Amino acid sequence: MKKRNIKQVVLPLITAFIWGSAIVAQSISTAYIGSFTFTAARSLVGTLALLVFILMRGCLNRRKMSAEKDAIDFTYLLKGGVCCGFFLATAIVLQHHGLRYTGAGKAAFITAMYVVLVPVSGLFFRKRVAPLLWASMIIAVAGLYFLCMDPSEGLSLNKGDLLVLMSSFAFTAQILAVDHFVKKTDSICLSCVQFATVFVLCAAGAVFFESPDISQLHQSLPYILYVGIFSCGVAYTLQIVAQKDGNPVIVSLLLSLESFFAVVVSAALLHERLTPREIIGCVLMMTAVILSQLKPEST
Secondary structure (H helix, E strand, O other): OOHHHHHHHHHHHHHHHHHHHHHHHHHHHOOOOOHHHHHHHHHHHHHHHHHHHHHHHHHHOHHHHHHHHHHOOHHHHHHHHHHHHHHHHHHHHHHHHHOOOOOHHHHHHHHOOHHHHHHHHHHHHOOOOOHHHHHHHHHHHHHHHHHHOOHHHOOOOOHHHHHHHHHHHHHHHHHHHHHHHHHHOOHHHHHHHHHHHHHHHHHHHHHHHOOOOHHHHHHHHHHHHHHHHHHHHHHHHHHHHHHHOOOHHHHHHHHOOHHHHHHHHHHHHOOOOOOHHHHHHHHHHHHHHHHHOOOHHHO
């Protein structure tokens, strides 16, 4: 397999695993802290982690970094980072607010609809999607349904469902924005500016709509550090690096395995047994991923 194909497969898989494992920490933190405050705090940690990485990278290879610095269009970098950060902040906050009114399983299914929204939105930019990928996405949506949805809850949309659905559109916009900007700038720097933007926007939201408290931050510190360093600093950066030379449709499909990994990690760490429906969902999700990789050159 070519290096480009390895990057667009392995990196999103690692990202999905990190996001899936971070759901537990994020869920626990909601009992102590508001969504704006938590998102601002995790984004600040992620920004600082990326700054440290960028400085270390510069120290290890000053000559190469000097050449790259001269080549970077900082106006374009700032524009791209702010754009991606705006959509990401919107998505995360809407998702958090939606979870107050709807079940986590239904929210996970609705959020993961970006698997379909990304390629559909790409059609407006004249990006062709191979038939095999369309089939993969249909199977992935079916897998997500079995994995996340409880038939007893029905398919009606309440206030929380609508907020989460809006977040899915915002996540779609973030993926497409990354795909647009990352090809002409440094991926790590773009991720850093993105999270700096999320921090500024959510910090302002916390000041105006919440009452941040030091004790709340202290109680949530382990979860903030984990989600901030791994989910923000590492995972979202890997997403951007993968999209730099990858197909955004395939990347988004692989990222949707977040729900799969969340179920698996919960079963492993919290000793939660998989139901027959969840096992069917996992199988369908893995089938969709395998199908998406059969003929990557045709996408």
